[in-house]
Amino acid sequence: MDDISITSKPDEASGTLTHSPALPNTRKVYVKTYGCQMNVYDSQRMTDSLAAEGYSPTDTADDADLVLINTCHIREKASEKLYSALGRLRKMKDARAKEGRELTVGVAGCVAQAEGDEITRRAPVVDLVVGPQTYHRLPQALARVRQGERVVETEYAIEDKFDHLPAPAIEQTRSRGVTAFVTVQEGCDKFCTFCVVPYTRGSEISRPVAQIVREAEKLAEAGVRELTLLGQNVNAWHGEGADGREWGLGELLYRLAEIPGIARLRYVTSHPRDMDDTLINAHRDLPMLMPYLHLPVQSGSDRILKAMNRKHSGADYLRLIDRIRSARSDIALSGDFIVGFPGETEEDFEATMQIVRDVTYAAAYSFKYSPRPGTPGADMENHVEEAVKDDRLQRLQSLLSEQQYAFQRSLIGKSMDVLIEKAGRLPGQMVGRSPWLQPVIIDVHGDRIGDIIHVRIIDTGTNSLIGVREMNSASNGTITG
Numbered sequence: 001m002d003d004i005s006i007t008s009k010p011d012e013a014s015g016t017l018t019h020s021p022a023l024p025n026t027r028k029v030y031v032k033t034y035g036c037q038m039n040v041y042d043s044q045r046m047t048d049s050l051a052a053e054g055y056s057p058t059d060t061a062d063d064a065d066l067v068l069i070n071t072c073h074i075r076e077k078a079s080e081k082l083y084s085a086l087g088r089l090r091k092m093k094d095a096r097a098k099e100g101r102e103l104t105v106g107v108a109g110c111v112a113q114a115e116g117d118e119i120t121r122r123a124p125v126v127d128l129v130v131g132p133q134t135y136h137r138l139p140q141a142l143a144r145v146r147q148g149e150r151v152v153e154t155e156y157a158i159e160d161k162f163d164h165l166p167a168p169a170i171e172q173t174r175s176r177g178v179t180a181f182v183t184v185q186e187g188c189d190k191f192c193t194f195c196v197v198p199y200t201r202g203s204e205i206s207r208p209v210a211q212i213v214r215e216a217e218k219l220a221e222a223g224v225r226e227l228t229l230l231g232q233n234v235n236a237w238h239g240e241g242a243d244g245r246e247w248g249l250g251e252l253l254y255r256l257a258e259i260p261g262i263a264r265l266r267y268v269t270s271h272p273r274d275m276d277d278t279l280i281n282a283h284r285d286l287p288m289l290m291p292y293l294h295l296p297v298q299s300g301s302d303r304i305l306k307a308m309n310r311k312h313s314g315a316d317y318l319r320l321i322d323r324i325r326s327a328r329s330d331i332a333l334s335g336d337f338i339v340g341f342p343g344e345t346e347e348d349f350e351a352t353m354q355i356v357r358d359v360t361y362a363a364a365y366s367f368k369y370s371p372r373p374g375t376p377g378a379d380m381e382n383h384v385e386e387a388v389k390d391d392r393l394q395r396l397q398s399l400l401s402e403q404q405y406a407f408q409r410s411l412i413g414k415s416m417d418v419l420i421e422k423a424g425r426l427p428g429q430m431v432g433r434s435p436w437l438q439p440v441i442i443d444v445h446g447d448r449i450g451d452i453i454h455v456r457i458i459d460t461g462t463n464s465l466i467g468v469r470e471m472n473s474a475s476n477g478t479i480t481g
């Protein structure tokens with residue numbers, strides 16, 4: 001959060017700064033987003049609800065009337081970073097006060113939920129604190145701030161926040177591009193012993209089918225081609241289907257696949273325990289369900305998996321991967337790993353390395369264990385020394401990067417569909433997305449953003465692929481405006 005006081009571009013994780021067509025004489029909001037894709041989605045929805053209040057988005061704190069920091073609490077240093085960002089905002093607010101200008105400062109997201117009142121106590125610059133379940137009350141909270149109150153809104157809402165959030169204007173959706181997130185599920189009941197999510201996001205809730213379908217249809221009408229369904233435990237989603245039966249995520253995907261205009265579906269993040277047969281079959285039956293699955297295992301050691309309360313063994317995970325690969329042979333896997341969980345021995349760590357060798361990942365995220373206050377892991381004995389964690393992380397990451405690079409090299413010479421997302425950095429270039437999520441750089445041949453074209457991969461960089469358009473490509477739809 002160190003770039004809060006300067007004119008800043010969104011970082012990789014945020015990608016949230018959005019521009020609706022400028023409304024004259026409106027106030028401006030700068031939303032800085034940290035953390036996961038769900039925070040990106042939440043920031044967009046907060047921006048949408050503020051649009052109705054006359055706020056237009058800006059990409060710098062310097063010309064904002066309202067700065068909202070959407071925080072992440074998943075790993076350490078989140079609150080230290082927040083307080084140093086707030087220190088910089090305090091200077092900005094003081095400088096503004098001398099010019100007779102106001103600056104309202106809000107803190108949202110999981111640190112807001114976890115620390116609540118403590119934030120307003122420690123940081124007088126903060127006018128407003130909203131948790132992930134209460135951000136639909138942002139307009140009312142701001143009205144109270146204007147009356148001179150300092151507002152902390154972190155009580156879990158009884159009402160469904162999604163029922164109270166305005167949909168984005170069609171222009172706003174278009175400005176966000178041809179891919180979009182839709183939160184379908186929130187919270188978690190799994191209680192992995194390292195994880196703060198069940199405490200900050202609360203217990204599992206699933207949005208109703210009709211609400212999700214309506215949101216997806218509106219996105220499609222605005223030109224969105226690819227939907228990524230989000231949830232902390234997205235494959236635990238369930239709800240009453242259009243046929244009156246209880247649906248799981250698999251059935252929901254079959255339904256969303258029927259929406260005209262939507263050409264690609266993805267979902268993230270899944271728990272191995274919730275991969276049911278219908279969901280696996282959806283990978284077999286729906287070509288538009290992209291062959292890429294993020295399925296965290298966290299560790300390869302059964303002893304550590306038990307201590308983590310993961311509710312699956314290494315062998316369960318491997319069997320599951322086999323079933324998924326039998327349903328869709330070209331599926332690529334990504335995962336999350338934690339090294340240095342309390343009590344992890346060299347042998348446990350070796351089991352993690354082994355499961356990585358057994359599965360082979362196309363991409364992965366790996367972290368050193370960091371004790372989160374209030375989680376059972378934090379109170380366990382035998383915490384692993386930092387230097388040991390560093391060493392294990394380095395070994396794991398070098399294996400994972402080798403696998404990622406090997407996966408990308410294996411795509412050279414192959415043809416694939418690429419969804420064009422934006423103009424490239426160099427004139428004449430465009431950037432699209434492969435089915436396996438890598439950016440693909442191609443030369444322009446009259447294609448437009450939103451087109452899906454056939455591309456042959458000719459080379460790979462560290463994170464992106466270089467492709468050439470295959471001339472038998474049939475463009476299957478564009479967005480306009």
Ligand code: 5AD
Pocket residue numbers: 074075194195196296298336337338367368369370371372
């Ligand atoms: N320490 C390290 N990594 C963590 N994660 C969640 N909590 C912790 C923690 N306390 C990682 C897990 C999870 C990902 C989102 O973040 O790997 O899947």
Ligand code: SF4
Pocket residue numbers: 188189190191192195196197198232233271
């Ligand atoms: Fe956290 Fe585990 Fe729930 Fe994932 S499944 S959000 S890691 S508690």
